[in-house]
Amino acid sequence: xxxxxxxxxxxxxxxxxxxxxxxxxxxxxxxxxxxxxxxxxxxxxxxxxxxxxxxxxxxxxxxxxxxxxxxxxxxxxxxxxxxxxxxxxxxxxxxxxxxxxxxxxxxxxxxxxxxxxxxxxxxxxxxxxxxxxxxxxxxxxxxxxxxxxxxxxxxxxxxxxxxxxxxxxxxxxxxxxxxxxxxxxxxxxxxxxxxxxxxxxxxxxxxxxxxxxxxxxxxxxxxxxxxxxxxxxxxxxxxxxxxxxxxxxxxxxxxxxxxxxxxxxxxxxxxxxxxxxxxxxxxxxxxxxxxxxxxxxxxxxxxxxxxxxxxxxxxxxxxxxxxxxxxxxxxxxxxxxxxxxxxxxxxxxxxxxxxxxxxxxxxxxxxxxxxxxxxxxxxxxxxxxxxxxxxxxxxxxxxxxxxxxxxxxxxxxxxxxxxxxxxxxxxxxxxxxxxxxxxxxxxxxxxxxxxxxxxxxxxxxxxxxxxxxxxxxx
Numbered sequence: 001x002x003x004x005x006x007x008x009x010x011x012x013x014x015x016x017x018x019x020x021x022x023x024x025x026x027x028x029x030x031x032x033x034x035x036x037x038x039x040x041x042x043x044x045x046x047x048x049x050x051x052x053x054x055x056x057x058x059x060x061x062x063x064x065x066x067x068x069x070x071x072x073x074x075x076x077x078x079x080x081x082x083x084x085x086x087x088x089x090x091x092x093x094x095x096x097x098x099x100x101x102x103x104x105x106x107x108x109x110x111x112x113x114x115x116x117x118x119x120x121x122x123x124x125x126x127x128x129x130x131x132x133x134x135x136x137x138x139x140x141x142x143x144x145x146x147x148x149x150x151x152x153x154x155x156x157x158x159x160x161x162x163x164x165x166x167x168x169x170x171x172x173x174x175x176x177x178x179x180x181x182x183x184x185x186x187x188x189x190x191x192x193x194x195x196x197x198x199x200x201x202x203x204x205x206x207x208x209x210x211x212x213x214x215x216x217x218x219x220x221x222x223x224x225x226x227x228x229x230x231x232x233x234x235x236x237x238x239x240x241x242x243x244x245x246x247x248x249x250x251x252x253x254x255x256x257x258x259x260x261x262x263x264x265x266x267x268x269x270x271x272x273x274x275x276x277x278x279x280x281x282x283x284x285x286x287x288x289x290x291x292x293x294x295x296x297x298x299x300x301x302x303x304x305x306x307x308x309x310x311x312x313x314x315x316x317x318x319x320x321x322x323x324x325x326x327x328x329x330x331x332x333x334x335x336x337x338x339x340x341x342x343x344x345x346x347x348x349x350x351x352x353x354x355x356x357x358x359x360x361x362x363x364x365x366x367x368x369x370x371x372x373x374x375x376x377x378x379x380x381x382x383x384x385x386x387x388x389x390x391x392x393x394x395x396x397x398x399x400x401x402x403x404x405x406x407x408x409x410x411x412x413x414x415x416x417x418x419x420x421x422x423x424x425x426x427x428x429x430x431x432x433x434x435x436x437x438x439x440x441x442x443x444x445x446x447x448x449x450x451x452x453x454x455x456x457x458x459x460x461x462x463x464x465x466x467x468x469x470x471x472x473x474x
Contacts (some may be wrong), residue, residue: 007190008183017184019175030167034160035054042151045076046133050147053085058139066093072149073097079159081130081150084111088144103375107150114146129153196224212239246404256300259293289474303440306366307423310447317363317451321356322365324403324472328387331368335376341387344376346385354389357472363448364472370441371405371468378466379409393471396455400471408465416420417458421446445470 028203049072056064061462072083073095075115084094096104106125110132117135124130130150135186137145196218214235218228266286309315332348339346368387375385386406393402412420449456449470456470 007193009189011125011186012183015186016179017122018266019178023171023175026171027164027168029077031160031164035156036154038159042079042133045072045080046135046147046149047081049149050135050137053147054137057085057137057145061248062087062091062093066095069093072093079152081105081124081128081152082110083147083149084108085148086111086113087144088142108453110150111148112146113143113144114148131156138341164228193224196220196228196443200228203231203235207238212242251444256297259296262293263290307440307444307447310444310451315447315451319360319452320360321358322361322364323354323361324355324401325350325354325389327361327365327368328389328403331365331372333385334369335372335385339376342376343381344379344383345386346372346376346387348387348389349391350387352391354391356474357401357474359452359472360448364452367405367445367448367470368405374441374468375407375409375466379407383408396471400454400473402469402471404467404469406465406467410462411462412458412460412466413462414460417460420458421456 049068052067054069057069064455069083069085073080077097080097082094082096084092086092090113092108092110094111096240097109098104104123112378114134114136118132120132120134122130122132129152131153132148132150136143137147156389196216199216199218203216206214212235215232216228216453220228267288270283270286290297306315328348328350332346335346372385372387379385384407386404388406390402390404392398393400396402421442424442430450445468446456449472452472454467454470458468460466
């Protein structure tokens, strides 16, 4: 059974249950109201009858009383079975609904004096339920007579049943129309829900087949619309990630091929050196190139392993109180020969004393090295790379020290500044073709700083340079 059928059945059952409960409550309430209304009508009729006879009794006008008794029976027939009045002299004025003489005599016998008001329900000889009202009439402190009226309970029930029957007929029509309309509405509502889900399912199947050029077009502003937009964004990110992955594989291939080719070539040369009379300087040069290529490969593989450990939360951080100024000066000294060779300048500007901080020295060296290497890579000839440190951070307060790695290179487009720390990401624009990399260096920087409870970010002007900044807690 599909989702639309399940939704239709479930909501239809729920709708039917609600209709039944509401209808039952209406039925019970209406019956109660009708019973109350008829009871009040009886009470008003009886009081009106007594009130009508009051003046006639005071002047001893038995004819008027007798007429009132007959008028009551004829007016409320068949609800009033009988009515009567017995006076001080035991004279009975009586009228009944039926013309049965045997029954008439029995009912007439019920017209008797009473000392107080009462209401009594009893069964007549014919089995009819009768509700009898009686009230004595006092004049000048003396009980001068009693009014008695018998109302038919069966007729009251018939009136209630008739009204309920009419009401039930109307309720049935309303229930049927409401149920049919509700089921149709639920069916089409289910269709409107299921259709975009089917589109999502088809799109998801296309992605599993490797087709990433999938876009869902659902013009809705509800949760389904949000889901569709999220799906489109997810597809776009998967596509970007796939592109970055391909770029990473290409970069990895390049990073591996170059040093391996160098190692392989110079190994062949050194093997030839064994059988030929080459100088020690030539042999030493070959060994140095092999060593450099090996270091390059080792650093590259270590970067990949470090990132894997970081993602698995298995990278060990061994913190100790250390001087970050010494770390900066060491990295500057390390890169000065390379900068001179590339006709660039690297130096530090630390004008204030920086307090010792609790950090993993080797990992922070790795951070600074990656940032400096990145700055050197994207700085043109005669450019500058400057390392700065501050004892307090403007943005994060006095509990942090702040370090900058600043260059006056090609810069990063504004829309890409926040993306450079993503895995495999590489800036796609600039003034000149940049050297290829793996797109892992800045990701490693981000993860190491995060493990130190710090923050790292970039600020850049395209064509004017980039400053990478990070803060570490004191």
